[in-house]
Amino acid sequence: MSTNHNNHAALAAAFNKDEPRVEWHDQTLWWVRKKRDIAAAKVPDWEALRDTASRIKDNVLSNLSGYLRQFEEEAIRNGITVHWAADATEHNQIILSLLQKHKVDKMVKSKSMLTEECHLNEFLHENGVEVIDTDLGERVVQLAGEPPSHIVLPCIHKKKEEIGEIFHEHLGTPAGNADPQFLTHAARLHLREKFLTRRVALTGVNFAVAETGEFVVCTNEGNADMGAHLADVHIACMGIEKIIPQRRHLGVFLRLLARSATGQPITTYSSHFRRPRPGQEMHIVLVDNGRSVHLGRKDFRNSLKCIRCAACFNTCPVYRRSGGHSYHTAVAGPIGSILAPNLDRSKYADLPFASTLCGSCSNVCPVKIDIHEQLYKWRQVIVQEGNATAGKKAAMKAMNWVLSNPSVYHGAGRAGRWFMLNAPFTVNNGLNAWWRQRDMPVAPKQSFGEWYKKNKH
Amino acid sequence: MTKHRVGLFIPCYVDQFYPQVGIATLELLEKFGCEVVYPPNQTCCGQPMANSGFEHLTTGCNDLFIKNFSEFDYIVAPSGSCVLHIKEHLHGSDIPKKMYELVEFLTDVLKVDSLEASFPYKVGLHQSCHGQRGLGLAQMSELMAPPFSKPQQLLDLVKGIELINLDRVDECCGFGGTFCVAEEAVSVKMGKDRVADHIHHGAEVITGADMSCLMHLEGILRRQKSDVRVKHIAEILNSQIKA
Numbered sequence: 001m002s003t004n005h006n007n008h009a010a011l012a013a014a015f016n017k018d019e020p021r022v023e024w025h026d027q028t029l030w031w032v033r034k035k036r037d038i039a040a041a042k043v044p045d046w047e048a049l050r051d052t053a054s055r056i057k058d059n060v061l062s063n064l065s066g067y068l069r070q071f072e073e074e075a076i077r078n079g080i081t082v083h084w085a086a087d088a089t090e091h092n093q094i095i096l097s098l099l100q101k102h103k104v105d106k107m108v109k110s111k112s113m114l115t116e117e118c119h120l121n122e123f124l125h126e127n128g129v130e131v132i133d134t135d136l137g138e139r140v141v142q143l144a145g146e147p148p149s150h151i152v153l154p155c156i157h158k159k160k161e162e163i164g165e166i167f168h169e170h171l172g173t174p175a176g177n178a179d180p181q182f183l184t185h186a187a188r189l190h191l192r193e194k195f196l197t198r199r200v201a202l203t204g205v206n207f208a209v210a211e212t213g214e215f216v217v218c219t220n221e222g223n224a225d226m227g228a229h230l231a232d233v234h235i236a237c238m239g240i241e242k243i244i245p246q247r248r249h250l251g252v253f254l255r256l257l258a259r260s261a262t263g264q265p266i267t268t269y270s271s272h273f274r275r276p277r278p279g280q281e282m283h284i285v286l287v288d289n290g291r292s293v294h295l296g297r298k299d300f301r302n303s304l305k306c307i308r309c310a311a312c313f314n315t316c317p318v319y320r321r322s323g324g325h326s327y328h329t330a331v332a333g334p335i336g337s338i339l340a341p342n343l344d345r346s347k348y349a350d351l352p353f354a355s356t357l358c359g360s361c362s363n364v365c366p367v368k369i370d371i372h373e374q375l376y377k378w379r380q381v382i383v384q385e386g387n388a389t390a391g392k393k394a395a396m397k398a399m400n401w402v403l404s405n406p407s408v409y410h411g412a413g414r415a416g417r418w419f420m421l422n423a424p425f426t427v428n429n430g431l432n433a434w435w436r437q438r439d440m441p442v443a444p445k446q447s448f449g450e451w452y453k454k455n456k457h
Numbered sequence: 458m459t460k461h462r463v464g465l466f467i468p469c470y471v472d473q474f475y476p477q478v479g480i481a482t483l484e485l486l487e488k489f490g491c492e493v494v495y496p497p498n499q500t501c502c503g504q505p506m507a508n509s510g511f512e513h514l515t516t517g518c519n520d521l522f523i524k525n526f527s528e529f530d531y532i533v534a535p536s537g538s539c540v541l542h543i544k545e546h547l548h549g550s551d552i553p554k555k556m557y558e559l560v561e562f563l564t565d566v567l568k569v570d571s572l573e574a575s576f577p578y579k580v581g582l583h584q585s586c587h588g589q590r591g592l593g594l595a596q597m598s599e600l601m602a603p604p605f606s607k608p609q610q611l612l613d614l615v616k617g618i619e620l621i622n623l624d625r626v627d628e629c630c631g632f633g634g635t636f637c638v639a640e641e642a643v644s645v646k647m648g649k650d651r652v653a654d655h656i657h658h659g660a661e662v663i664t665g666a667d668m669s670c671l672m673h674l675e676g677i678l679r680r681q682k683s684d685v686r687v688k689h690i691a692e693i694l695n696s697q698i699k700a
Binding site for chain 2: 441
């Protein structure tokens with residue numbers, strides 16, 4: 001699938017056609033990064049907290065099967081039905097069969113990146129089920145017919161005027177009204193009716209506690225709670241890496257999550273679900289979908305520590321200037337770029353290259369994933385597996401030949417500088433991606449090596 | 458004082474395009490009493506290939522580097538990025554622990570605390586990522602830890618210099634090696650935004666410890682017909698410009 005090799009670059013170039021919009025997108029997310037900095041600075045020993053979280057997750061990854069079995073046992077004891085899904089297909093089928101069992105063709109769903117990863121909405125739609133996303137941002141992109149562009153702020157790429165237009169078209173709000181408070185109120189009325197009438201609610205899971213068989217869902221809007229508490233059936237879907245050993249570990253992760261994500265001390269709702277209320281059914285679907293394979297990759301396994309805070313998105317200078325859709329995957333940004341190649345190396349061969357390897361992502365990561373180092377390592381794997389273009393391979397081999405042979409290098413350097421001085425059109429043309437928007441350096445008459453030979457020998 | 462025997466590594470693009478940076482580096486090291494030798498058969502650290510996913514092709518560069526530099530007590534280069542690459546990839550030799558970026562060599566090994574330099578301009582300091590986050594030349598804005606900056610520590614010793622503040626103290630410029638052409642649109646936008654931050658705060662000169670970032674920013678400045686210039690930190694530390 002060589003056509004995919006330049007996807008991020010091409011999609012990012014398209015995003016950059018509207019420069020003021022890029023600036024707005026960049027500044028909006030930078031503002032979130034700054035909020036994160038302020039919130040983190042208020043916690044004494046923030047770095048020690050990150051270290052603790054990272055080590056707890058190390059323990060989880062080393063004992064994953066044990067914790068999952070413990071969780072299953074406890075959850076069953078609590079009256080929760082536990083399902084195991086090996087991949088996205090199984091996951092989607094489990095949800096559909098639960099809906100069919102209850103003869104339901106309408107469902108509310110709070111934020112779950114896992115269901116985005118599994119393309120659940122499309123699958124259910126094809127099977128005649130209407131899904132209403134109840135997170136406000138998710139609902140906006142759903143009405144717009146787009147995937148989320150950010151895992152915490154799904155419609156961050158949309159301006160309020162555009163949201164006003166979408167609501168006007170779909171919810172009948174007055175044309176031209178882009179007042180955030182007004183639009184939020186309209187969404188609230190729209191969603192209230194859905195909450196009251198839907199019998200099945202699906203939620204994501206932020207943390208599942210092995211010790212108690214409970215799970216925690218974090219939202220700012222309370223939409224997960226509204227859905228789950230009003231529905232007859234609550235289905236929670238989680239990737240198997242979301243497990244933590246003990247309830248007390250929430251004291252580490254809940255302190256890190258919202259501060260890293262949005263700069264809030266904690267999400268408005270951190271709801272613990274332990275057992276179904278009388279008369280309610282509660283299901284949890286534990287999904288692998290490539291995770292156990294990933295766990296076996298020494299260089300990449302610790303990306304499974306991710307708690308989906310998106311701090312790496314907000315700090316990433318490339319993400320801020322290319323937009324989430326340019327990553328063409330459910331989880332975008334730096335973390336998405338190291339998770340996606342696990343699922344499909346050919347389709348996502350471009351993503352590890354969509355980075356300058358600046359390292360800011362690894363520094364903000366609350367669980368200390370070495371994101372930029374994994375990006376580098378994925379590049380090696382992708383090339384070794386033959387996913388580099390023929391042109392790039394040829395260029396790299398030529399570069400290697402020049403740089404491994406000092407006499408060739410010196411000759412090439414002299415020739416290159418001669419052309420730049422005497423025939424600048426050979427480098428200053430539209431084929432040169434450097435020159436299109438940047439001037440070439442002014443070539444000096446002699447290199448440092450030549451100067452040294454003349455003056456120091 | 459024992460004389461430090463220093464092997465000077467001048468990265469390929471500095472050698473070819475910015476010989477004055479190599480000269481300033483050499484003169485600075487000699488001013489501080491080092492015996493400096495430039496092995497003539499050096500080429501490149503191999504990073505352009507490695508960062509593009511072709512680390513397996515870099516053995517030629519690695520072998521050449523070891524051949525050229527094994528004999529020295531210290532190896533110094535005016536580039537954080539190339540130094541980081543050498544330190545992280547030249548396994549199986551003692552080169553990584555002898556390898557220094559110029560600024561850290563001046564502050565940590567030579568312990569420079571005074572300079573005969575003057576540079577009467579408003580200067581913006583660009584913290585290049587590999588030097589800063591990779592080598593730890595300065596504290597990183599993401600970490601909740603006490604601030605420090607080795608480049609600034611040296612620039613503060615220069616007479617007449619006025620360091621400007623920036624809105625984003627350590628945002629990447631977007632050079633990124635082959636990223637600068639493979640992801641041209643984002644790379645250029647990142648560079649334009651960096652340049653704008655410096656210009657907004659009144660910089661006349663943008664400096665840094667990595668000429669590659671500065672080459673990228675210079676390309677943008679020239680295209681904008683801006684009067685703002687770029688200077689490698691070695692050039693400023695070796696400067697004798699009177700007001």
